[in-house]
Amino acid sequence: MTERYPGYDVLAKRGGVSWDERTRRAVDERLAVAREPGFFSAGEFLTLEAVCGRILPQPAHRPAIPVAAMLDANLLAGNSQGFRVGALPHDGEAWKLGLAAFEAEARSAFALAFFALGAPPQDELLHAAQDGKLQNSAWGEMPCDLFFAKRVIVDVTAMYYSHPTAWSEMGFGGPASPRGYVRMEANRRDPWEAVEAKPGGAALAREANRRVG
Amino acid sequence: MWGEVDAPRAGNGLAPDVFDAHGGHVPMREYGGEVDFAIVGTGAGGGTLAARLAEMGFSVVAFDAGAYFRPLQDFASDELTQNQLYWTDKRISDGENPITLGGKNSGKAVGGSTVHFAMVSLRFRPEWFKSRTRLGYGADWPIDWREMWHYYGLAERQIGIAGPLTYPWGPKRPRYPYRAHELNAAAKVLARGCESQGYDWTETPLATVSAPRGKSPPCMYRGFCRFGCSTNAKQSVLTVWLPRALKAGAEIRDMAMVGRIETDAAGLASGVHYHRHGAWRFQRARHVVVAGYAIETPRLLLNSANAQFPDGLANRSGLVGKNLMTQSNQAVFGRVEDEVRWNKGPPSLAITEHWNYEDRKDFFGGYCWMGQGPLPIEWASVQAGARGLWGERLRHAMLDYNHAVGIKMVGEMLPDERNRVTLADETDQYGLRVARVTYRWGENDKALIEHALGQMAMSLQGAGVSDLFRQEDDTNHLGGTARMGFDAATSVVDADCRSWDIPNLFICDGSVFPTVGGVNPALTIQTLALRTADRIKTLAGRGEL
Numbered sequence: 001m002t003e004r005y006p007g008y009d010v011l012a013k014r015g016g017v018s019w020d021e022r023t024r025r026a027v028d029e030r031l032a033v034a035r036e037p038g039f040f041s042a043g044e045f046l047t048l049e050a051v052c053g054r055i056l057p058q059p060a061h062r063p064a065i066p067v068a069a070m071l072d073a074n075l076l077a078g079n080s081q082g083f084r085v086g087a088l089p090h091d092g093e094a095w096k097l098g099l100a101a102f103e104a105e106a107r108s109a110f111a112l113a114f115f116a117l118g119a120p121p122q123d124e125l126l127h128a129a130q131d132g133k134l135q136n137s138a139w140g141e142m143p144c145d146l147f148f149a150k151r152v153i154v155d156v157t158a159m160y161y162s163h164p165t166a167w168s169e170m171g172f173g174g175p176a177s178p179r180g181y182v183r184m185e186a187n188r189r190d191p192w193e194a195v196e197a198k199p200g201g202a203a204l205a206r207e208a209n210r211r212v213g
Numbered sequence: 214m215w216g217e218v219d220a221p222r223a224g225n226g227l228a229p230d231v232f233d234a235h236g237g238h239v240p241m242r243e244y245g246g247e248v249d250f251a252i253v254g255t256g257a258g259g260g261t262l263a264a265r266l267a268e269m270g271f272s273v274v275a276f277d278a279g280a281y282f283r284p285l286q287d288f289a290s291d292e293l294t295q296n297q298l299y300w301t302d303k304r305i306s307d308g309e310n311p312i313t314l315g316g317k318n319s320g321k322a323v324g325g326s327t328v329h330f331a332m333v334s335l336r337f338r339p340e341w342f343k344s345r346t347r348l349g350y351g352a353d354w355p356i357d358w359r360e361m362w363h364y365y366g367l368a369e370r371q372i373g374i375a376g377p378l379t380y381p382w383g384p385k386r387p388r389y390p391y392r393a394h395e396l397n398a399a400a401k402v403l404a405r406g407c408e409s410q411g412y413d414w415t416e417t418p419l420a421t422v423s424a425p426r427g428k429s430p431p432c433m434y435r436g437f438c439r440f441g442c443s444t445n446a447k448q449s450v451l452t453v454w455l456p457r458a459l460k461a462g463a464e465i466r467d468m469a470m471v472g473r474i475e476t477d478a479a480g481l482a483s484g485v486h487y488h489r490h491g492a493w494r495f496q497r498a499r500h501v502v503v504a505g506y507a508i509e510t511p512r513l514l515l516n517s518a519n520a521q522f523p524d525g526l527a528n529r530s531g532l533v534g535k536n537l538m539t540q541s542n543q544a545v546f547g548r549v550e551d552e553v554r555w556n557k558g559p560p561s562l563a564i565t566e567h568w569n570y571e572d573r574k575d576f577f578g579g580y581c582w583m584g585q586g587p588l589p590i591e592w593a594s595v596q597a598g599a600r601g602l603w604g605e606r607l608r609h610a611m612l613d614y615n616h617a618v619g620i621k622m623v624g625e626m627l628p629d630e631r632n633r634v635t636l637a638d639e640t641d642q643y644g645l646r647v648a649r650v651t652y653r654w655g656e657n658d659k660a661l662i663e664h665a666l667g668q669m670a671m672s673l674q675g676a677g678v679s680d681l682f683r684q685e686d687d688t689n690h691l692g693g694t695a696r697m698g699f700d701a702a703t704s705v706v707d708a709d710c711r712s713w714d715i716p717n718l719f720i721c722d723g724s725v726f727p728t729v730g731g732v733n734p735a736l737t738i739q740t741l742a743l744r745t746a747d748r749i750k751t752l753a754g755r756g757e758l
Binding site: 021027056123130154166174179184185 | 215286291308432437444603607
């Protein structure tokens with residue numbers, strides 16, 4: 001797939017008037033996330049990386065967003081939504097239980113570790129979880145569809161779309177304080193917003209995005 | 214825990230200056246012994262009331278479990294970091310339609326959820342104050358709409374609402390003090406949609422200024438409104454009422470979790486036990502006001518049960534925690550060829566209240582809808598939640614972000630005693646039993662939602678939007694759980710928000726709402742707080758406090 005916003009890098013604005021100190025600190029911290037797990041065990045982390053890689057597969061042409069590491073760091077810091085829904089345990093506990101259950105499902109269905117399955121069987125298990133069809137005793141009292149909807153989807157998408165690489169990919173303006181925006185009408189782009197590639201216009205967009213800052 | 218603030222900032226005669234970017238302070242009076250009022254919560258109800266009571270000369274200490282932020286130095290332009298503004302202590306949500314808690318219905322900060330609310334400041338339709346008598350559903354409020362109309366006007370002027378020149382629905386109202394904000398492209402899609410159906414629409418009255426006001430600069434359309442305004446254009450309780458409260462001599466204790474209200478031998482409230490600086494402390498007070506919103510208010514009343522009040526305080530009617538209401542918050546989204554970039558500007562710049570004021574429909578209650586501008590994390594959760602997308606399909610769908618448009622309802626849900634807040638056996642970090650929130654949509658709620666989804670889809674089609682899809686399961690805001698009413702058997706507080714059982718105990722937040730109407734509650738909570746303050750002054754003058 002060709003890029004929608006070629007050459008646009010939201011981080012080019014980092015030193016300018018669209019970013020304030022507090023925002024720089026928050027995003028810097030995110031970009032410096034430890035790649036080794038601190039909350040999950042090494043085994044759990046392999047499964048988690050595989051799950052994240054299927055929920056949001058990443059293109060090969062750029063460095064991957066470390067989704068699993070970001071989630072690990074947040075759970076380690078005690079960052080949580082706080083509430084739990086009915087039959088789900090609290091965040092970290094639900095994740096540990098769910099990852100163990102995916103691992104058990106993989107071993108019983110394919111006699112392989114989840115991370116070693118490859119994409120199609122992994123997707124098959126994730127779809128089955130989404131549809132509430134996984135029955136392995138490793139799930140305990142936790143319904144697999146609830147885990148999928150309230151933890152896997154919520155947390156993995158939140159980590160991915162909190163990363164500047166994701167903002168650049170989708171043409172999101174990103175942090176915007178104190179400068180904000182001026183041009184509110186349709187099809188009016190502030191000069192510090194991403195340029196979308198029109199059909200056949202990738203080179204033009206790439207050139208224009210070089211000046212966004 | 215989220216965020217960087219891990220210790221109280223108010224104390225030693227100083228409170229944080231919310232208009233300072235470099236750790237500045239303003240003077241704050243402090244109280245040692247008994248005070249006239251201990252107020253639990255500094256949001257739309259408690260913060261507003263603290264300001265007015267202090268200005269009337271009462272001694273006031275207001276407690277908040279959350280941090281005292283300085284927006285200019287503490288608020289990142291970042292969805293994830295700003296989870297620091299929400300109530301993320303342990304809670305349990307269950308029932309047939311469990312409510313998603315967190316950002317959409319809670320705040321844990323000085324200023325409460327007004328620090329991150331979308332600033333939508335709407336008046337109730339007059340008939341809703343007598344919905345049982347006039348419209349045949351719910352419960353009547355013990356307050357006349359004309360009196361509320363008077364206080365709405367005061368609230369709008371003192372908050373500094375920016376709104377349209379003329380409002381298309383309901384009785385005539387005064388001019389809004391600030392001119393309406395410019396519409397963004399997403400709001401114009403809403404307008405086109407309404408016009409295609411023959412409905413009125415207007416600019417949404419918003420609590421963010423369109424011209425300088427005091428130390429607030431005009432809004433510069435950054436679009437992170439729901440994650441805390443980093444410029445102070447937003448007119449929140451943190452920036453409007455609490456500076457007034459401090460100036461008038463109120464004390465604010467931040468990161469102070471109230472765990473129990475004490476009662477004396479006469480059955481009156483005598484003060485509050487609160488956890489701050491690592492220890493439990495006690496503040497003696499002649500009057501206690503609970504303003505923790507529809508989950509924390511009943512939780513505190515129930516957790517304060519003692520030998521004299523074994524079912525919790527103010528609970529002779531058995532209604533504390535019952536009749537919890539949220540609001541339906543379904544949406545229809547789609548795609549247009551135009552580059553809309555809906556993240557620019559406040560998210561809800563245009564509104565139609567058509568179906569709040571039109572009664573020719575086959576269900577009770579009403580709803581409005583407003584424009585939308587979700588940021589990436591929220592938009593991904595909508596795509597994944599409502600459409601079931603994940604994998605390459607989700608990543609691909611997200612690439613259309615700058616072409617996405619949508620409209621979202623705020624719909625009335627009816628009170629039902631089975632929807633309630635109770636105490637679970639699990640405890641939180643303070644050792645207090647956590648709230649269990651149980652919710653189920655009724656048949657009327659479902660009919661209203663179905664109607665709204667159909668109307669919203671038709672209007673978007675009329676506006677030329679393609680690839681429509683529905684977000685069917687979202688809710689927003691809370692109300693009920695300590696309703697006001699006409700007698701002690703069928704309500705928790707009277708029209709003055711005073712407990713029927715414990716006359717020096719007041720409740721001042723959305724939990725007193727007998728019904729929630731089809732509009733966002735923040736302005737009505739602040740309006741009610743203004744009225745409650747005046748009533749307290751009147752009662753005190755008569756020697757009846």
